[in-house]
Amino acid sequence: NAGVTQxxxxxxxxxxxxxxxxxxxxxxxxYMSWYRQDPGMGLRxxxxxxxxxxxxxGEVPNGYNVSRSTTEDFPLRLLSAAPSQTSVYFCASSxxxxxxxxxxxxxxxxxxxxxxxxxx
Amino acid sequence: xxxxxxxxxxxxxxxxENLVLxxxxxxxxxxxxxxxxxxxxxxxxxxxxIQSSQRExxxxxxxxxxxxxxxRSTLYIAASQPGDSATYLCASGSSNTGKLIFGQGTTLQVKx
Numbered sequence: 001n002a003g004v005t006q007x008x009x010x011x012x013x014x015x016x017x018x019x020x021x022x023x024x025x026x027x028x029x030x031y032m033s034w035y036r037q038d039p040g041m042g043l044r045x046x047x048x049x050x051x052x053x054x055x056x057x058g059e060v061p062n063g064y065n066v067s068r069s070t071t072e073d074f075p076l077r078l079l080s081a082a083p084s085q086t087s088v089y090f091c092a093s094s095x096x097x098x099x100x101x102x103x104x105x106x107x108x109x110x111x112x113x114x115x116x117x118x119x120x
Numbered sequence: 121x122x123x124x125x126x127x128x129x130x131x132x133x134x135x136x137e138n139l140v141l142x143x144x145x146x147x148x149x150x151x152x153x154x155x156x157x158x159x160x161x162x163x164x165x166x167x168x169x170i171q172s173s174q175r176e177x178x179x180x181x182x183x184x185x186x187x188x189x190x191x192r193s194t195l196y197i198a199a200s201q202p203g204d205s206a207t208y209l210c211a212s213g214s215s216n217t218g219k220l221i222f223g224q225g226t227t228l229q230v231k232x
Contacts, residue, residue: 042225044222090163106220109156114163
């Protein structure tokens with residue numbers, strides 16, 4: 001059981017370059033999310049999704065795009081990398097077992113191992 | 121704005137001591153509260169999940185409590201061991217926004 005798989009684990013970019021961080025889960029989880037972790041800032045939510053075709057913004061969405069065409073995959077795209085995007089990125093997923101209109105309740109959150117990105 | 125605060129930022133205790141980590145949240149409409157462990161250079165591992173209708177959860181030497189009225193959760197670690205050394209993070213999920221927001225974590229060192 002692979003759980004949540006992130007690729008690549010390490011990446012160095014130059015300012016202005018674009019790239020995609022991949023995230024895949026094999027637990028049939030509806031909820032998937034991306035966080036970035038910076039020293040002294042904790043984990044901050046970038047984007048999240050409660051199912052295929054549904055995405056929403058988190059706390060720090062600027063400079064990032066996401067899409068959710070399948071239940072399994074939730075890629076994070078950096079459109080034009082900036083040094084401020086140097087960080088460790090984590091993908092996480094969980095089940096969604098209650099949904100009332102916009103509100104939902106997720107279960108235990110499972111994390112990938114992280115992707116360390118450096119932008120020069 | 122949904123905010124989560126963890127105090128202290130760092131804690132050092134001798135082996136065998138019982139300890140309490142604190143988590144405060146501003147959103148009274150949370151749907152759950154989760155505690156995680158993070159080892160250096162690694163991802164997060166879920167320790168305990170407390171639903172909004174629950175008061176506490178227990179797993180082995182760990183016990184987490186939830187008091188929605190005061191906006192607080194605590195993680196109690198009994199008989200601490202050097203292997204418990206890690207960063208512990210809490211996260212609250214909002215019923216209004218659907219977002220899971222993390223505190224900055226408490227880094228625990230248990231000395232042999």
